[in-house]
């Protein structure tokens with residue numbers, strides 16, 4: 483990569499091994515169920531998550547929205563933390579596609595008070611009814627929810643017979659932090675989406691997994707969303723390497739994030755939320771006003787790209803293409819730029 487690109491882990495390029503596998507992938511028409519590489523990826527993904535079946539979809543957003551579309555009926559409510567990706571960054575899709583009403587609950591980094599969840603669930607016979615609870619782990623704030631919390635939400639959902647969808651875009655990062663298999667996290671939800679295209683370096687694609695019945699219904703609805711792809715084995719070939727190999731190394735990105743956070747913490751005027759560095763994301767807060775345009779220009783002229791601070795908070799994301807030398811350079815450049 484030409485720049486030290488810390489905007490997101492979505493900026494990662496496919497590895498050489500992926501490019502080779504893509505070039506040689508066996509393919510078929512996946513809408514007919516004929517693509518052997520897609521079929522293999524879906525089988526591997528289901529096994530890895532401890533679910534019966536899985537479906538390859540073009541993006542994480544489509545995976546989440548397809549889950550909502552499949553779980554709920556039009557007009558149903560979906561209970562979610564107010565700061566989950568489905569609320570903040572999916573362009574209002576739940577209202578447009580599934581016709582669902584998002585019931586957004588106050589949250590701290592994706593964690594909603596359990597009492598609030600239970601008291602928000604609408605009893606049967608009420609209109610609208612609660613059709614789904616959505617959780618996100620790891621959360622986009624960089625924190626990972628513990629398994630005890632997930633189990634408690636599961637217990638509430640079971641008491642009221644409401645399904646749970648997990649936005650596990652970065653489930654392997656969450657698993658690395660919790661030191662468990664991804665299936666141990668996924669078992670608390672009825673369906674789960676994870677992304678192959680973020681820290682796992684595949685160029686395109688996400689997985690939606692659940693029961694056979696759920697996945698078959700989702701497969702039909704994927705067509706409504708225009709998500710039926712033809713020779714998608716070209717993409718799935720990279721996804722297989724992402725799942726098989728890259729998912730096992732995300733802890734290295736977490737180590738880079740901790741190193742970066744520790745160096746940034748030493749810069750005067752910068753506060754680092756060390757307690758939130760669970761995965762590959764570092765959030766820094768400027769303790770005095772900063773000229774954002776100037777800061778971004780200085781970083782870029784030294785070969786670093788990042789998203790500008792939002793309300794004085796800047797997010798830096800490590801990934802496969804960020805090494806210790808780049809981490810050190812980032813801290814030096816930022817320190818100089820803020821001096």
Ligand SMILES: Cc1ncc(COP(=O)(O)O)c(C=O)c1O
Nearest residue numbers: 541542543544567622649651677
């Ligand atoms: C938590 C979370 N969920 C879902 C998505 C959506 O993924 P995509 O960009 O592939 O649509 C993202 C993307 O950054 C994400 O961070």
